Every structure is written in structure tokens, then in C-alpha cells.
Amino acid sequence: MMLSRRNFLKVFGVSGLSFSGLATTLAKAPPGTFAPAQIGERDPIQHIINRLTFGPQPGLYDYISQIGVDEFIERQLDYESIQDNETDHRLQAFPLINEHGGDLIADMDNNRRRVLIDLIGSWLTRAIYSNRQLYERMVHFWSDHFNVYINKGPVLFLKLDDDRDHIRPNAMLSFIDVLRASAQSPAMLFYLDNALSNDFAPNENYGRELLELHTLGVNGGYTEDDVKAVSRVFTGWSITNFREPNSPPGRFIFRRVAHDSREAIVLGEVIPANSGIDAGYQVLEILAKHPSTAQFISSKLIRRFVADTPPQSLVDLCTQVYLDTGGDIKSLLREIFRSDEFWQAPPKFKRPFEYVVGLLRVLNYDVQRPRRFYETVAYLLISMGHLPFNWPAPNGYPDVGRYWMDNLLPRWNAALAAMFYDEDDTSPDYTGLVAMLQNAGVINDAEAALQFMARYMLGRELTGDELTITFEFMRGSTDDLWEQLILGTVLILASPAFQYK
Amino acid sequence: MLSRREMIRNSVMLGGVAAAAHALPTWMPRLAFAQPYNNPRGDVMIVVFLRGGADSLNMIVPFGDDLYYEARPRLAIPRPDTSGSDPKALDLDGFFGLHPALAPLLPLFQGGQIRAIHATGSPHGNRSHFEAMDFMERGVTDHHGGMTTGWVARHLATLDTGNLSPVRGIGWGAAVQTALMGASSTIALQSIIDYHLAGDVGFATQMMQSLMSLYQIGDESLYQTAQNTQSAIDLIASVDYQRYVPQNGAEYPEDDFALALRQTAALIRADVGLEVACIDLGGWDTHTQQGGIEGNHARLMAQLANGLAAFHQDMGTDMSKVSLVVMSEFGRRLHENANNGTDHGQGGAMLVMSGSLVVPNPVIANWAGLTPDALIDGEDLAITIDYRDVLGELLRKRLHNPDVQQVFPDYDFTDIGIFG
Numbered sequence: 061m062m063l064s065r066r067n068f069l070k071v072f073g074v075s076g077l078s079f080s081g082l083a084t085t086l087a088k089a090p091p092g093t094f095a096p097a098q099i100g101e102r103d104p105i106q107h108i109i110n111r112l113t114f115g116p117q118p119g120l121y122d123y124i125s126q127i128g129v130d131e132f133i134e135r136q137l138d139y140e141s142i143q144d145n146e147t148d149h150r151l152q153a154f155p156l157i158n159e160h161g162g163d164l165i166a167d168m169d170n171n172r173r174r175v176l177i178d179l180i181g182s183w184l185t186r187a188i189y190s191n192r193q194l195y196e197r198m199v200h201f202w203s204d205h206f207n208v209y210i211n212k213g214p215v216l217f218l219k220l221d222d223d224r225d226h227i228r229p230n231a232m233l234s235f236i237d238v239l240r241a242s243a244q245s246p247a248m249l250f251y252l253d254n255a256l257s258n259d260f261a262p263n264e265n266y267g268r269e270l271l272e273l274h275t276l277g278v279n280g281g282y283t284e285d286d287v288k289a290v291s292r293v294f295t296g297w298s299i300t301n302f303r304e305p306n307s308p309p310g311r312f313i314f315r316r317v318a319h320d321s322r323e324a325i326v327l328g329e330v331i332p333a334n335s336g337i338d339a340g341y342q343v344l345e346i347l348a349k350h351p352s353t354a355q356f357i358s359s360k361l362i363r364r365f366v367a368d369t370p371p372q373s374l375v376d377l378c379t380q381v382y383l384d385t386g387g388d389i390k391s392l393l394r395e396i397f398r399s400d401e402f403w404q405a406p407p408k409f410k411r412p413f414e415y416v417v418g419l420l421r422v423l424n425y426d427v428q429r430p431r432r433f434y435e436t437v438a439y440l441l442i443s444m445g446h447l448p449f450n451w452p453a454p455n456g457y458p459d460v461g462r463y464w465m466d467n468l469l470p471r472w473n474a475a476l477a478a479m480f481y482d483e484d485d486t487s488p489d490y491t492g493l494v495a496m497l498q499n500a501g502v503i504n505d506a507e508a509a510l511q512f513m514a515r516y517m518l519g520r521e522l523t524g525d526e527l528t529i530t531f532e533f534m535r536g537s538t539d540d541l542w543e544q545l546i547l548g549t550v551l552i553l554a555s556p557a558f559q560y561k
Numbered sequence: 562m563l564s565r566r567e568m569i570r571n572s573v574m575l576g577g578v579a580a581a582a583h584a585l586p587t588w589m590p591r592l593a594f595a596q597p598y599n600n601p602r603g604d605v606m607i608v609v610f611l612r613g614g615a616d617s618l619n620m621i622v623p624f625g626d627d628l629y630y631e632a633r634p635r636l637a638i639p640r641p642d643t644s645g646s647d648p649k650a651l652d653l654d655g656f657f658g659l660h661p662a663l664a665p666l667l668p669l670f671q672g673g674q675i676r677a678i679h680a681t682g683s684p685h686g687n688r689s690h691f692e693a694m695d696f697m698e699r700g701v702t703d704h705h706g707g708m709t710t711g712w713v714a715r716h717l718a719t720l721d722t723g724n725l726s727p728v729r730g731i732g733w734g735a736a737v738q739t740a741l742m743g744a745s746s747t748i749a750l751q752s753i754i755d756y757h758l759a760g761d762v763g764f765a766t767q768m769m770q771s772l773m774s775l776y777q778i779g780d781e782s783l784y785q786t787a788q789n790t791q792s793a794i795d796l797i798a799s800v801d802y803q804r805y806v807p808q809n810g811a812e813y814p815e816d817d818f819a820l821a822l823r824q825t826a827a828l829i830r831a832d833v834g835l836e837v838a839c840i841d842l843g844g845w846d847t848h849t850q851q852g853g854i855e856g857n858h859a860r861l862m863a864q865l866a867n868g869l870a871a872f873h874q875d876m877g878t879d880m881s882k883v884s885l886v887v888m889s890e891f892g893r894r895l896h897e898n899a900n901n902g903t904d905h906g907q908g909g910a911m912l913v914m915s916g917s918l919v920v921p922n923p924v925i926a927n928w929a930g931l932t933p934d935a936l937i938d939g940e941d942l943a944i945t946i947d948y949r950d951v952l953g954e955l956l957r958k959r960l961h962n963p964d965v966q967q968v969f970p971d972y973d974f975t976d977i978g979i980f981g
Contacts, residue, residue, distance in 0.1 A: 253848040253900065261899030265848045268905075272689055284688070284938075407780075443751065445735020452612070452843050455691050465783060466737050467749045468790050472772065473759045525778050533771035537764070551771055556779035556787075 104129050106519025107403065110561035111365055112136060113193035115418035116516060118489075118496055133397050136194035137390050139232060147190045153430040154178035154185070157224060161217030162246070162300070162310015168214070175216055179223070180441075181434035183448050187417045188425065198231040198389065199223075200413075201364050203448070204456030206242040206274065208251040210449040218247035218299075218310055219449055235357055235387030236348040239274065243344055244312045246299045252454060255299045257291065259320035267291030269454045270347070280352030286327055292320040293331060293339045354382035358392065360459070365396050366405045368460040374401040407560035409461025412444035414561070415471055419478040419553060422517050424489035433486050440477065443470045468559075475554040479546065494542075506531075506541055510548050517549075518557045526557070597721040600961040604884040604915070605829055606837045607822075608713065608740060610698075611865070611889035613846030614690060616858060616903050617910030618895065618942065620663060621677045621924060625656035628931035632896045636853045636903070648854045653677075653923040661854060662862035665870035666912075670923045674873065674880065675914040676979060679926035681946040682891055686937075688905040690846065693890035697948065698739035700969045710743030712968050713837050716956055717744050719967040726834020727792035733821040738839040745785065748793045753802040753824050757794050769794070800831040811875035818842045819868040826875045829883065836960070845889060849900040869914060880916035884959045884980070887912035888948060894940050895931055908942030911951055917959060919981040950975050 105124045109116050112133070124132045135142060151157065156164065156171075156178040164171045186196050206227065210216035226245040230238040242248050249255040249266070257263035267290040271282045296319030300307045307313065314337040323333040329346055331339045347353055358378035362370035378395055385391040396402050410418065416437060420427075427433045441447045444467060451457045458464070481487055494503065496516070502508035510530065514522045522530060533551050534544040552558060623629050624640045639649040641658050650658030651667050657679065659667055669675040685702040687693050696702060700712030710718075717729055730747030732738045737749045750756060758765040769791055776787035805827040813819040821840045828835045844861055851858045865887070876883055892909030927945035929935040937943055949969045956962040958980040965974065 253902075256849055256900045258899060263848055263898060263900055263902075264904050265846075268689070273691075278689055278692055409783075443735070443755075453690060462742070463736055465786050466732070466747070467735055468783075468787055469756065469758070469794070470735075472768075476759045476768075523778075526775060529771055529774040529778075533767060536767060551768065551775070554768075554772055555775040556783055557775075559783070560780075 102403070103519045104403070107405075108132060110519070111402070111405075111408075112197065112397075114187045114196070114414055115421045115561070116519075117421040118424050118492060118516075121516070133194075133394075136192070137232070137393060139192040139195035142191045144191050147186060150185050150189055150427075150430065151182055154182040157182045157220060159220060160308070160310060161214065161220040162308055164220075165214050165217050165310055166302070168217070172216060175220065176210070177431050177435055177438075179210075179216070179219060180438045180448060181430055184417065184420075184434050184437055185427075185430065187413075188420050188427075194393070195232060197364075198393075199228055201361070202227050202231050202238055202242075204459070205360065206238070206245075206248060207451055207454050207456035208245075208247045208449065209452045209454075211452070212251055214310070215247050215251050216449075218245070218250060221245070221310070222247035232389050234348075234385075234389060235353070235382070236344065238389075239348055240341070240344055242274070243270070243294075243297065243340065246310050246312055249297060249299055249312070254294055254297055257295050257297075258315075258318035259292070259295050262288070262291040262295045262320060264288065264291040267294060270294075273455050275347040275356065276350060276352040277356035280350070280356060282327060285325075289324040289326050289331075290343055292322070293324050293326065293343050295320045297337075297340060348387055349383075351379070351383065354387070355379045357387070358382055361392055362396060362401075363459050365393075366399075366402050367408060368462070371401045374399050409464060410559055410561050411457065411459070411464060412441060412446035412471070413448065415559065416440060416444070416474055416478075418558070418561075419475060422553070423478055424492050425478075425486065426489060428486045429484040432484060436481075440470070440474050444474070471559065472554045475550055475558075479550040479553065490546075504541075506534075506544060509541075509545055510534075513545070513549055514552060517552060522552075526555070597719050598963045599721045599723070600963060602722040602724060602836060603960040604882050604917070605835055606713075606955065606960055607825060607883065607885040608738075608837065608839045609865075609869075609885065609887040610694075610738065610740075610839065610841050611845045611861075611887065612690075612694070612841055612843040613889070614693070614891045614893055614905055615845040615861075615889035615909060616847060616851065616893040617679065617889075617908075618892065619851075619853070619858060620660050620862060621653075621679050621910050622650045622658045622660060623656065623679075623928070623931070624650045624652075624658045626931050629895070632931070634897070635901060636851060636897045638853060656928075657924040657926075660859065660862055662859040663866045665863075665866040669870070669873060669914065673918055673921070674916070675869075675912060676918055676920055676922075677924045678911040678913070678946055678951055678977075678979075679924055680908045680928060680942055680944060681911050681948050681951065682907060682909050682944040683948055684944055686907065688891065688907075690890060690905075695739060697888070697890055699742075700949065711738070711740035712952065713738075713740040713839065714742055714744035714747070715968045716960065716962055717746070717837065719964060720960070720962050722836065722961075724834050724836065727789045727796060728828070728833055729836045731825070731828070731835060731838045733825075733838065733840045738841065740839055741837075746789060748789060750793075750797075750824075753797055753800055753827065756797045796833050800827060800833060802827050805830070807871070807875040809874050809877045811871045813871040813875070814864070814867045816864055816868070818864055819871060822868050822872040823875070826872060829876075829879065847893070847902050848898065848904060849902040851897075851902040869912075873914060878916075880914075882916070884913065884915040884917065884955055886952065886955060887914075892942050895936060895942060896940060906941040907937050908944045911948060913951065913955070913979060915955075915959065915980065917981045918979060920977070920979050925977060925979065946977065947972075947975075950977055951979065954980055 105121055108129055109120060156175050190196050208215050208219060210219055222245045226241040230241045252266035252269055253263045254266035264287055268287045272278050276282055296315040298313050298315050300309050300311045300313045302309045321334050324331040326343050326346060331342055359370045359375045362374050378392055381391050381395045438447060497503045497509050497512060500512050502512045511521045530548045530551055534547040537547055538544055619638055622638045630637045638660055641650050641652040643649050648661040651664060652658045653670055666675055683697050683702060685696045698711050727746050728748055730741050730744050732741045732749045734749060737747060741747050758769055773791055776784045813823045825838045842865060847858050888911045889909050892906045893903035894906040898904055929943050929945055933939040935943060949972050953965040953969060953974045954977060956965050
């Protein structure tokens with residue numbers, strides 16, 4: 061026998077279920093019946109779950125089928141109206157996310173580890189539990205787009221402000237809002253060396269990436285002279301230090317004395333001399349409304365939500381929407397979600413972060429000692445090369461499946477770890493999952509139960525071949541139905557079907 | 562028993578390996594190539610990529626050129642003959658000298674086991690890290706041509722050495738480098754010891770069998786990866802890395818870069834069929850606080866030199882079947898900037914370490930000088946030796962690749978005479 065029977069017995073009791081546990085779970089279980097998807101056709105609800113959220117969890121399918129796909133999309137876009145108390149409560153485990161990084165820098169050595177756990181833990185908590193799933197996905201999108209690297213200088217600390225004050229409030233507004241916020245983010249200004257840039261010798265790092273990665277794209281029609289001009293315009297956009305009069309350290313400041321106030325020409329447009337900080341705002345406006353930016357941002361959004369190779373037809377459509385709406389993010393998302401290209405999108409290979417979060421959601425984890433637990437998850441993400449904020453280059457983590465596919469082994473081990481983790485009263489919600497099977501009346505039939513789990517996890521039943529292979533695996537190790545089901549589930553979670561969305 | 566603690570411990574042990582910087586990948590399907598050439602295996606090739614654009618002018622210092630000192634009043638490395646006992650450049654040939662942090666490599670330069678190629682690079686003129694790395698690793702100079710695979714991958718694909726190993730290529734890190742994109746029989750590897758499915762052997766074997774059956778009926782390209790992962794797990798399980806003792810008294814530092822070299826040495830010794838390995842060392846984008854004799858740049862150089870020197874010592878006489886090359890996406894501007902750093906430039910330097918070097922000069926360069934006329938746009942070191950000439954010669958002479966045109970298409974190679 062391969063699996064520890066003790067662990068199964070502890071969970072299920074000798075005869076199967078602990079009755080009180082089941083009763084509690086049933087009381088919490090969402091109303092309604094689970095409507096299975098059919099093989100061979102795309103289940104729209106499952107597609108929405110896969111692309112707009114971080115994956116299935118108990119009750120989500122029922123919820124969307126009750127309110128309808130269109131209504132779900134609209135509610136997700138109007139994220140501020142979504143109640144999220146449970147997530148807020150869980151976030152209390154990470155108090156430093158409410159602090160300013162600059163106030164924690166003085167005691168850098170003692171605070172570094174705490175800040176890292178709070179940042180990663182809060183990201184995982186929101187991805188797993190937040191009801192504002194699409195909003196969270198957009199936060200991730202912009203965090204990749206405006207990537208900063210927490211291992212450079214004090215960026216780890218400044219990322220607290222970057223995430224809370226610069227990216228989150230703007231993630232669903234217009235592109236110019238999030239661009240402007242990023243340009244004034246201390247984390248970005250330090251990461252791309254603009255904090256030290258001055259009129260005597262402007263540093264070109266931020267200016268170049270602003271054009272190449274944040275707005276126009278590498279072939280967006282700018283020249284080396286534009287890079288130099290933009291870099292001059294942003295001299296003086298800096299960060300307060302420890303000796304700053306009237307301000308604590310680590311905040312944005314415009315230093316007039318370090319600013320090159322001469323006239324500048326950017327993409328053929330004249331930025332008048334002596335415009336002060338407005339010169340930078342003006343450049344950001346020029347960049348944000350440029351057609352190259354419209355196309356670049358559209359194409360990256362489509363890559364994120366539709367396909368690794370963005371269909372040109374949809375890129376063209378979204379570029380026009382961007383130009384018509386002044387880069388309104390919700391309008392772009394609406395256009396994408398109503399497009400044929402979205403509904404006919406090829407399967408997209410999950411990035412490691414969403415694969416891991418997907419495992420924890422589908423197994424309905426109720427994390428009890430979050431700081432310890434998420435530190436363990438962080439190590440898993442490191443082994444997969446996808447710890448948030450840990451990509452050194454300003455282009456952000458890749459968003460194409462080909463990049464991530466060569467590293468399957470850590471995924472298989474992550475599925476095993478998620479299925480069999482049991483520390484600090486934190487483990488898969490076996491009771492809740494069994495209650496789901498009970499509700500569906502498939503609890504005593506191995507095949508029916510497995511197919512139910514497949515519909516829940518993948519949005520479709522297993523094919524004949526998949527079923528044969530899975531049965532052979534689960535029956536080869538144990539005669540116990542529950543143990544078999546757990547083995548079958550972990551195999552499906554490690555299988556190709558759950559690697560794609 | 563499938564011990565949960567063991568599984569968690571295993572997953573935790575994988576930690577600590579920092580993600581390396583990678584070039585922006587594009588969609589890269591595995592391409593079908595023409596029938597490969599048959600030739601016996603040659604050297605194991607190790608490609609070390611310094612991510613971020615390494616400042617070659619402060620590594621292989623042109624101390625014989627006064628303009629270098631004029632352009633870098635704060636960052637320049639003092640001439641070897643400077644009076645006083647402070648650290649200074651280590652003379653190589655009367656004109657070029659090594660940064661003192663590269664001192665561990667000086668005996669190898671003196672013994673003819675390592676060479677520098679200066680004022681080298683790729684003639685794409687692009688100052689974007691991502692494009693420059695992408696071009697260089699794909700072996701192209703512009704966006705035309707649609708070449709989607711990496712140059713190392715194409716080398717493996719065009720040369721049939723009769724080697725059926727699943728680890729002909731290894732990319733150290735969480736994902737393979739762009740240079741290896743599209744290669745079959747290649748894996749991303751972070752740790753030899755942790756490269757297996759969690760749980761006891763019996764369970765892991767059963768689960769692996771079932772997983773393979775499921776991947777077989779799925780997406781074909783992912784199945785290839787899964788299959789290769791399985792073969793690689795079996796093969797790497799046979800390497801007793803815990804008992805690996807570096808030879809000749811070599812002592813590796815304990816950083817990720819040296820760890821990758823140490824494990825590569827173990828795989829070479831275990832003869833698992835390794836032909837190429839790619840290793841990254843990041844952090845070279847020194848726009849601010851680069852430092853001169855000491856500082857961030859010097860620390861990186863020490864890490865590079867100590868790792869390479871330990872590897873060389875460990876390999877000993879086995880260096881006769883190893884060739885290692887160090888490269889970066891571009892060099893940096895001649896003039897220092899106002900932040901005690903340097904900005905993106907063009908011409909850079911490469912290092913080659915091999916048991917088969919025949920060129921007598923420690924530094925190979927067609928040095929055009931540092932006058933404004935000789936610089937690109939008056940500010941960047943000119944590229945007088947194309948990096949493809951170095952790599953092409955390495956592949957041809959040491960790895961027995963009979964058709965380097967397949968690796969670097971449309972390129973007219975010049976033989977420099979580096980390798981025997």
C-alpha cells in the first residue's frame with residue numbers, strides 16, 4: 061500500500077465521513093445543482109472560469125450559471141461593487157501591506173523577510189480567495205507590464221507602495237492612469253535608475269524602457285534621439301531620501317534642481333522649455349495616445365486573455381477601441397470577452413503561479429497559518445521560476461506557453477504536494493469535496509465520482525482513454541474507494557488537461 | 562509511504578535558486594530539420610551568458626589607451642605600472658590588462674588555457690537588452706527571416722552524434738535559455754539531487770507510467786517534453802551527485818553560478834551524454850554604482866572568475882574535451898555616466914576557455930582604438946570581430962559541426978585561428 065491509510069482514516073472516518081463535518085459542509089455548500097459540461101464542446105461557464113479567474117473552486121460554477129455569463133463579466137468589471145470581506149479578513153495576516161516601504165527601510169535587515177512574506181502571501185491570498193478575480197488578474201497583468209525586481213536595492217520595500225497605491229487603484233481605469241502612476245512609483249524610479257538621473261548626465265534606463273516596454277513597443281517608431289529626449293524630460297523624477305526636509309523617505313518627489321528644463325522634442329512633438337513636472341506628464345500623454353501604444357497594449361492583453369499568438373483581427377479591433385476610448389481598460393476587456401476569437405481561443409498553457417493557485421482553489425484550501433503556509437508555496441514557485449516580483453528584467457515574466465513547458469517536473473511535484481499537504485490544520489478540504497460528491501449522488505460509484513471531479517476540475521468528462529489510464533493507476537495502489545479517488549484526482553491535476561486552461 | 566513531510570521538504574529544497582534573467586521568448590515550435598549530419602561527439606560546450614550587457618572595458622582593460630582614462634575619470638582601472646600598492650590592472654600583453662577581480666583567471670591566461678576576444682559582438686546595433694539577447698541567442702541580426710530556434714538548438718539538430726541521451730542539452734535554471742529553444746533532448750535543470758518525482762520509488766514509478774500514458778494521448782509537443790523529462794529523471798537518478806568530489810583540490814564557491822558549474826562537471830564525469838550546457842550569470846546592467854576596483858561590477862567579476870577557475874581546476878586533464886565560452890548581449894559605452902555607472906553600448910568581449918586553444922595572444926582584438934572616429938556614433942566600442950566567427954569556429958573545430966551555415970544562416974565566416 062502506497063498511501064498512508066492513517067491520513068485517509070483521519071479525514072474520512074472508518075465508514076467514510078465524519079457526520080458532523082459533512083453536515084457543516086453541506087450547510088455551507090452553495091445551493092443549486094452542478095451542470096456538467098459535455099465532451100467535445102466548449103462549456104462557456106468553464107471557459108469564463110478558466111480565463112477570467114484563477115480557476116474552479118466549489119460553488120463558482122453554480123454561481124455563474126445562476127447569474128449568467130454576461131452578468132458575471134459585468135459584475136467582475138465593476139469590481140468595486142463586489143463584496144470581499146473574507147479576503148480582507150485573511151489579509152490581516154499580512155499587516156505590512158498597509159505600510160509605506162520607505163518607513164520600513166531604516167530597519168532593512170530585520171524587515172526584509174517579513175515584507176517578502178507579506179507581499180507574496182497577500183498576492184496568493186487574493187488570487188485564491190478574492191471574489192474580484194478579474195480585477196486580480198488585471199493587477200497581475202500590469203505588474204508584469206510594469207515589472208520591478210525586488211532584489212534590486214530597496215525595491216522590495218517600495219513594491220509595497222507600488223502594488224497598493226500605484227497599480228491596484230488604476231488597474232481597471234485608463235492606460236494613462238496606470239502609466240502615470242507607474243512613472244511616479246518609487247519602486248519603478250529606483251529599479252530603472254531614474255531616481256538618480258539628473259540634468260548633468262541623464263540616465264537612459266527608464267527612458268528607454270518607457271518607450272520600448274511600457275508604451276510604444278520595440279518597433280513602435282521611436283529613435284535613439286527620442287530615448288535621449290525622454291530621458292532628459294524625466295530627470296528630476298526621483299525619490300525622497302532619509303535627509304529630506306518635510307517628507308519621510310521613499311516617496312515620489314520632483315526635484316526641480318535636477319531637472320533638465322530645456323525644450324525637448326519627443327516623437328516630433330515639442331515639449332516647451334521650463335514646463336517643470338508637466339513636461340513629463342505631457343510626454344506620458346503623447347505616449348499613451350500613440351497608435352503604437354494602442355496596438356502594443358491591445359496585443360499584450362489579448363495574449364494574456366486569448367492566445368499566445370494574438371489574432372491580428374482582434375488586435376486591430378482592440379487597437380481601434382483603445383483609440384476611441386482613450387485607452388479605457390474595461391472597454392478593451394469587454395471587446396475581448398465578446399469576441400469570437402476569445403470564445404474559440406486555443407488552450408493556453410498555465411503559467412506556474414496560476415497552476416499552483418489553481419491547485420489550491422480546486423482543492424478548496426482553508427489556510428490556517430498563512431505566513432508559514434505561503435512561505436512553503438513561495439519555495440514551490442521559486443522551483444518553477446515564477447515567484448512574483450522576482451523577474452530581473454523589466455519586460456516581466458513571459459506570457460507564452462512555450463517558455464514554461466520545459467519544466468514539467470516541478471508541476472507534477474506541486475500537484476502531489478497540494479494533494480497531500482497536512483500541516484497546521486491546513487490541507488485539501490476533503491470534507492467539502494466529498495460533500496460535493498454526496499450532493500451530486502455519485503459518492504458510491506468510482507467512475508461517476510471520478511467523472512464528476514473531472515467536470516469540476518477540467519470542465520469536461522474524461523475521455524475513454526483517460527478514464528482507463530486513471531482507473532488503472534488508482535486501482536493499482538489501493539482497494540479503498542476514497543483513496544482511489546484521491547489518487548485519481550492527483551493524477552488528473554498533474555495531467556496535461558489541468559496544465560492548460 | 563508517501564511521506565508528506567518528505568514531499569514538502571523536497572519542494573522546499575528546490576528553493577534558493579534565483580531565477581535567471583532570460584531573453585524575451587517568442588513562440589517557438591519544435592521545427593523539423595533536414596536530415597542531420599553524422600559525426601562523432603566532440604567537446605562538451607558550456608555557454609556562460611552574462612545577462613545585462615557586461616562592461617568589457619573594465620574587465621579586459623585597454624590600459625595602453627589614454628582615451629580610456631579620459632573617458633572614465635572615476636571608474637577606470639589604474640595602469641599596471643601605477644605607483645603605490647593599491648590594486649590595479651594585471652598586465653596581459655603590454656596593452657590590455659585584467660581587472661584585479663579577475664585575478665583567478667590570470668594563471669589560465671598565462672598558461673594558454675583561456676583567451677579574451679575584445680571589441681566583439683553582434684552587428685545588430687540594438688541597445689535593447691531583450692532584443693540584443695534575443696538576436697544573439699537566436700543567431701540572427703534582425704527581425705527578418707523568421708528564425709525561431711536558438712543557435713545551440715540548431716547545432717544539436719544539425720549534428721547527429723549517435724547520442725541518444727535525453728540530456729544532450731541542459732539549460733541551468735527554471736527554464737531553458739533562448740539559445741536552446743526548440744531543442745529536443747534538452748531539459749531545464751536546477752538541481753541534480755532534486756530532479757525526481759516526490760514519494761517513494763514504487764509510487765513514483767507507477768505515477769510516472771500513468772502520467773506518460775496521459776501525456777501520450779495529449780498535445781504532441783508537451784508529450785515530447787514529458788517523455789524527455791522521464792528519461793532525464795531516470796538518467797540523472799543514476800548520477801551519484803552527493804558523492805561527487807571535485808578533483809585536483811578544486812573548491813567551488815557556494816553561489817548559484819558555481820553550483821551550476823560544479824553540477825555540470827559532475828554530469829560530464831558521469832558521462833550522461835551531455836553535449837551542451839547553458840549557464841546564466843545576471844546583474845551586469847550597471848547603470849548606477851558600478852564601481853571601479855571595488856563595487857558591484859567587481860563582485861560580479863570575482864564570482865565569474867572564481868567559478869571558472871574552480872571548474873577548470875576540477876576538470877584538470879579532462880579540459881581536453883571541454884570548451885567554454887563567456888558572452889554578453891552587448892558592451893557598455895566608453896564614457897562613464899553621472900551615476901558612477903555606464904550605459905548600454907555595443908562592442909563587448911568574450912572569453913573562451915578550452916584545452917585546445919592555439920592562439921598565442923592572451924587577447925584577440927582588431928583594436929580600432931577609442932578615438933571618436935573609431936567609436937560607433939562617437940560613443941560605443943566598434944565591433945571588429947563578429948561573435949559568430951568565434952562560435953562558428955568553436956562548433957566546427959571542437960564540436961565537429963560540419964555545416965555551421967545551418968546554425969548561423971547567411972553568414973560568411975572568417976577563421977580566427979583560436980581553436981586547434
